[in-house]
Amino acid sequence: MPQISLGLVEVRSYVALIEAIDAMLKAANVKIIQYEKVGGGLVSVCISGDIGAVRVAIEAGQAVASRISEAKSALIANPNQELFPLLNANPSVSTL
Secondary structure, three states: OOOOEEEEEEEOOHHHHHHHHHHHHHHOOOEEEEEEEEEOOEEEEEEEEOHHHHHHHHHHHHHHHOOOOOEEEEEEEOOOHHHHHHHOOOOOOOOO
């Protein structure tokens, strides 16, 4: 069973987030877990997939978003199961 990894991208513009999500989905086989308005103009997206796909996706998303907004990203390989309830996500590969 492949290990799930999580990727997060946070930007200061909703338009930049939409562009980042589009780039991530086109760049690799990943799925969106959630996106949200963080506050103070920040919006974020969380994706899942195998570690290689998530790495490629967040690099693509951050590159596109950083053209028009400040963008930050993180990769979490093999996240602790207790993290998933915070994301309202089921950690099984079949649903992510």
